[in-house]
Amino acid sequence: MVEEVKNNLQELLSKVSGLYGVVITDRDGVHLLKVNSDKAPEHAMRPNFISTFGLAVDQGSKLGLGKTNTLICVYSQYQVIQMNKLPLIVTFIASDTCNTGHILAIEKQLDPIVSNLALAVAES
Numbered sequence: 668m669v670e671e672v673k674n675n676l677q678e679l680l681s682k683v684s685g686l687y688g689v690v691i692t693d694r695d696g697v698h699l700l701k702v703n704s705d706k707a708p709e710h711a712m713r714p715n716f717i718s719t720f721g722l723a724v725d726q727g728s729k730l731g732l733g734k735t736n737t738l739i740c741v742y743s744q745y746q747v748i749q750m751n752k753l754p755l756i757v758t759f760i761a762s763d764t765c766n767t768g769h770i771l772a773i774e775k776q777l778d779p780i781v782s783n784l785a786l787a788v789a790e791s
């Protein structure tokens with residue numbers, strides 16, 4: 668199952684121009700799956716960076732705006748899009764010129780994959 672999921676994620680990298688990496692982690696930033704190109708910045712895939720999403724989600728919920736589904740951060744050279752798929756987090760690392768809409772559209776394709784991984788995590 669893991670190799671099949673990695674192949675699907677690798678295919679996504681080739682389809683979306685400027686997408687450098689996809690990382691699926693638990694809430695603490697522990698990697699379950701990681702697929703990336705050579706252009707992906709390693710520091711954006713570190714667990715301590717990815718786990719800050721959980722903190723941002725918690726702070727956002729305190730504002731009374733409801734559940735945070737997606738967080739988009741654009742930096743000078745990269746953008747990081749994180750999707751809340753509790754108990755998992757899906758992180759996309761892309762160039763700053765990558766079409767963010769294309770990445771957001773991938774969510775529906777990833778839902779079955781993430782659901783299966785979430786079940787596997789819940790059982791362990």
